[in-house]
Amino acid sequence: xxxxxxxxxxxxxxxxxxxxxxxxxxxxxxxxxxxxxxxxxxxxxxxxxxxxxxxxxxxxxxxxxxxxxxxxxxxxxxxxxxxxxxxxxxxxxxxxxxxxxxxxxxxxxxxxxxxxxxxxxxxxxxxxxxxxxxxxxxxxxxxxxxxxxxxxxxxxxxxxxxxxxxxxxxxxxxxxxxxxxxxxxxxxxxxxxxxxxxxxxxxxxxxxxxxxxxxxxxxxxxxxxxxxxxxxxxxxxxxxxxxxxxxxxxxxxxxxxxxxxxxxxxxxxxxxxxxxxxxxxxxxxxxxxxxxxxxxxxxxxxxxxxxxxxxxxxxxxxxxxxxx
Amino acid sequence: xxxxxxxxxxxxxxxxxxxxxxxxxxxxxxxxxxxxxxxxxxxxxxxxxxxxxxxxxxxxxxxxxxxxxxxxxxxxxxxxxxxxxxxxxxxxxxxxxxxxxxxxxxxxxxxxxxxxxxxxxxxxxxxxxxxxxxxxxxxxxxxxxxxxxxxxxxxxxxxxxxxxxxxxxxxxxxxxxxxxxxxxxxxxxxxxxxxxxxxxxxxxxxxxxxxxxxxxxxxxxxxxxxxxxxxxxxxxxxxxxxxxxxxxxxxxxxxxxxxxxxxxxxxxxxxxxxxxxxxxxxxxxxxxxxxxxxxxxxxxxxxxxxxxxxxxxxxxxxxxxxxxxxxxxxxxxxxxxxxxxxxxxxxxxxxxxxxxxxxxxxxxxxxxxxxxxxxxxxxxxxxxxxxxxxxxxxxxxxxxxxxxxxxxxxxxxxxxxxxxxxxxxxxxxxxxxxxxxxxxxxxxxxxxxxxxxxxxxxxxxxxxxxxxxxxxxxxxxxxxxxxxxxxxxxxxxxxxxxxxxxxxxxx
Numbered sequence: 001x002x003x004x005x006x007x008x009x010x011x012x013x014x015x016x017x018x019x020x021x022x023x024x025x026x027x028x029x030x031x032x033x034x035x036x037x038x039x040x041x042x043x044x045x046x047x048x049x050x051x052x053x054x055x056x057x058x059x060x061x062x063x064x065x066x067x068x069x070x071x072x073x074x075x076x077x078x079x080x081x082x083x084x085x086x087x088x089x090x091x092x093x094x095x096x097x098x099x100x101x102x103x104x105x106x107x108x109x110x111x112x113x114x115x116x117x118x119x120x121x122x123x124x125x126x127x128x129x130x131x132x133x134x135x136x137x138x139x140x141x142x143x144x145x146x147x148x149x150x151x152x153x154x155x156x157x158x159x160x161x162x163x164x165x166x167x168x169x170x171x172x173x174x175x176x177x178x179x180x181x182x183x184x185x186x187x188x189x190x191x192x193x194x195x196x197x198x199x200x201x202x203x204x205x206x207x208x209x210x211x212x213x214x215x216x217x218x219x220x221x222x223x224x225x226x227x228x229x230x231x232x233x234x235x236x237x238x239x240x241x242x243x244x245x246x247x248x249x250x251x252x253x254x255x256x257x258x259x260x261x262x263x264x265x266x267x268x269x270x271x272x273x274x275x276x277x278x279x280x281x282x283x284x285x286x287x288x289x290x291x292x293x294x295x296x297x298x299x300x301x302x303x304x305x306x307x308x309x310x311x312x313x314x315x316x317x318x319x320x321x322x323x324x
Numbered sequence: 325x326x327x328x329x330x331x332x333x334x335x336x337x338x339x340x341x342x343x344x345x346x347x348x349x350x351x352x353x354x355x356x357x358x359x360x361x362x363x364x365x366x367x368x369x370x371x372x373x374x375x376x377x378x379x380x381x382x383x384x385x386x387x388x389x390x391x392x393x394x395x396x397x398x399x400x401x402x403x404x405x406x407x408x409x410x411x412x413x414x415x416x417x418x419x420x421x422x423x424x425x426x427x428x429x430x431x432x433x434x435x436x437x438x439x440x441x442x443x444x445x446x447x448x449x450x451x452x453x454x455x456x457x458x459x460x461x462x463x464x465x466x467x468x469x470x471x472x473x474x475x476x477x478x479x480x481x482x483x484x485x486x487x488x489x490x491x492x493x494x495x496x497x498x499x500x501x502x503x504x505x506x507x508x509x510x511x512x513x514x515x516x517x518x519x520x521x522x523x524x525x526x527x528x529x530x531x532x533x534x535x536x537x538x539x540x541x542x543x544x545x546x547x548x549x550x551x552x553x554x555x556x557x558x559x560x561x562x563x564x565x566x567x568x569x570x571x572x573x574x575x576x577x578x579x580x581x582x583x584x585x586x587x588x589x590x591x592x593x594x595x596x597x598x599x600x601x602x603x604x605x606x607x608x609x610x611x612x613x614x615x616x617x618x619x620x621x622x623x624x625x626x627x628x629x630x631x632x633x634x635x636x637x638x639x640x641x642x643x644x645x646x647x648x649x650x651x652x653x654x655x656x657x658x659x660x661x662x663x664x665x666x667x668x669x670x671x672x673x674x675x676x677x678x679x680x681x682x683x684x685x686x687x688x689x690x691x692x693x694x695x696x697x698x699x700x701x702x703x704x705x706x707x708x709x710x711x712x713x714x715x716x717x718x719x720x721x722x723x724x725x726x727x728x729x730x731x732x733x734x735x736x737x738x739x740x741x742x743x744x745x746x747x748x749x750x751x752x753x754x755x756x757x758x759x760x761x762x763x764x765x766x767x768x769x770x771x772x773x774x775x776x777x778x779x780x781x782x783x784x785x786x787x788x789x790x791x792x793x794x795x796x797x798x799x800x801x802x803x804x805x806x807x808x809x810x811x812x813x814x815x816x817x818x819x820x821x822x823x824x825x826x827x828x829x830x831x
Contacts, residue, residue: 193696195696198680202680206672213656214656214685
């Protein structure tokens with residue numbers, strides 16, 4: 001009886017470990033930093049994790065088919081470059097600029113799907129290649145430099161376009177936080193309550209059995225990569241809105257925290273598989289950690305050590321329990 | 325002439341959790357002879373050979389070599405004693421990206437204490453040994469690029485390098501063509517005559533055994549039931565001994581109403597080579613059996629019909645309408661269902677709860693606008709199906725991983741009963757299923773036929789096929805060699821055709 005109770009406690013801790021960790025971190029930081037829990041700082045944290053979360057939710061969908069998308073960082077960079085160039089170079093309205101950027105990332109998704117589904121390259125390697133290709137494409141497109149308002153084009157022609165106020169507003173609090181929450185909810189509902197979500201998980205759980213149950217495995221894999229690319233693209237758009245310019249490899253830094261968030265989130269509520277809400281908590285964990293450590297004056301160049309350790313821990317918790 | 329070496333195994337027994345695989349087996353093997361070992365699935369022939377090759381050190385009983393007591397504790401010891409085995413899965417013993425020469429000389433490469441390898445010598449030795457057995461094979465070729473037959477030769481050559489005295493060939497001819505088989509036979513004969521090896525030849529194909537072997541040992545249920553010189557026994561006697569004439573299985577099936585032709589398969593050929601010009605039909609309400617030994621092409625035929633392999637020729641008609649199952653997706657759309665042989669790998673989602681496993685092939689009735697799943701309706705249907713298939717589980721939320729093999733199989737079957745599948749293909753559905761669940765599964769299949777479905781039941785368990793089917797197609801070497809009416813046939817007759825009896829008679 002006692003043993004059973006212990007077991008249940010253990011299971012409870014395992015299932016809710018991320019939530020507990022987030023709460024624990026909040027307590028520790030609240031105690032050690034006086035203004036940690038002030039509204040401003042909380043909003044600050046939420047805003048800072050928005051882009052990571054959105055990109056990580058996309059990665060979550062690619063993980064649900066037992067895939068992996070390493071190209072999300074470069075895809076975000078591409079969206080960033082394309083949308084800013086549309087505004088600044090070509091003086092396009094907001095709608096067109098966003099649409100063109102989304103079309104560009106859809107091409108990335110189709111290329112990934114082609115390599116993985118048709119050529120049958122393992123996901124990790126295929127998207128590694130795509131990562132470099134897209135990084136190069138984005139950089140070539142911008143001529144190896146950044147784009148910002150008022151800066152002349154590569155050939156010296158002056159630019160007159162500016163970024164619309166509406167677009168810049170997207171990355172302001174509270175809009176960016178709301179966008180993040182809506183995306184998390186939509187993807188969560190899609191994965192958990194619809195037929196397509198069920199099939200995505202089926203493909204990830206046992207590809208062969210899914211195929212033999214009449215599921216069009218290739219179609220669902222493609223769908224997963226479209227999700228990850230489009231959400232990475234949205235992340236890139238918000239990034240453009242935030243920094244108001246296109247920077248070289250602007251999205252690259254989001255890959256690692258996104259991977260960490262998605263893997264940390266897997267154990268959320270006993271899911272044991274990639275899920276959107278867990279990913280949100282994973283991103284929150286990383287974001288809170290980063291924010292708190294900065295406020296504790298840990299130098300920014302040392303943060304990667306801690307973030308890397310968190311990722312290692314997240315991966316360990318996923319794979320170690322899977323072995324048994 | 326070299327001196328004769330004799331292996332004697334006395335009172336060998338071995339147990340695995342729950343099963344006594346061998347009991348008090350006495351077996352004797354002499355160098356210079358080809359010795360056949362035959363038995364139905366699970367008779368213990370592979371277990372006996374694995375003891376000789378050191379894979380199962382926990383046997384009881386004694387093994388003598390030339391009268392001297394030895395104990396075979398592992399594969400290395402077995403090799404030191406001069407015994408080598410060529411398993412059916414040749415790839416497990418070869419390194420694909422090394423050359424033929426390196427693979428033949430693998431043990432020298434590994435165990436030679438010197439750090440610098442004399443490649444010329446390695447190549448020369450490999451070439452010599454291939455010449456000795458008369459095989460023309462480019463020793464520079466990578467093993468991954470050579471044929472299965474050649475891979476076997478590489479393993480045989482490796483055994484020769486070590487001057488082994490005994491060679492066990494476990495179903496060596498199963499993947500080989502006629503010409504390759506003949507070549508193997510001439511090499512085996514040469515090994516025995518000129519190198520004085522003792523060969524154990526395991527095969528299901530009786531004509532082959534009669535062609536090449538001198539002695540035959542027949543096993544059944546972990547015992548040796550008969551030993552004989554090959555010329556003193558007939559194929560029919562061998563079959564009789566294999567099956568054991570202790571029970572006489574009567575066909576219990578009631579004759580049912582005969583329906584129209586549901587599925588017609590015409591001259592089907594696939595790219596695996598194990599479905600070769602296959603034609604057959606199934607009526608509505610009918611259960612047909614695909615009988616045949618392991619490797620006869622039953623699984624491949626099921627997969628070809630279900631759209632899992634490329635069909636090179638032939639056609640499939642469903643109720644007179646030609647259909648094409650390009651992929652399993654199309655097959656399911658065309659009202660086919662397959663219960664695959666490798667249940668855990670291909671049939672079920674072990675990490676998912678039962679209700680998700682049951683509804684996966686047909687979620688349509690449980691979805692509303694926007695493809696949202698009607699959770700309550702789905703679970704209700706799952707509860708009903710669990711009752712119908714008699715799966716033992718507390719509720720529909722259990723992970724399938726927690727169920728027994730038999731109950732997992734019921735779930736794999738139940739999945740298709742949730743669909744409107746007309747043609748159900750069962751590939752070895754009782755594999756790893758306990759006796760109780762087996763009879764449940766039989767009843768379930770019988771009910772499906774009564775309800776108007778057509779069932780294809782593929783298995784190498786002949787007693788099952790006689791119990792449950794209406795008609796039997798016997799497969800041998802990728803072809804249907806005989807059609808039998810179950811109520812008018814016997815296990816002997818099915819076995820006769822399944823072991824190539826007809827082919828033998830024709831030759």
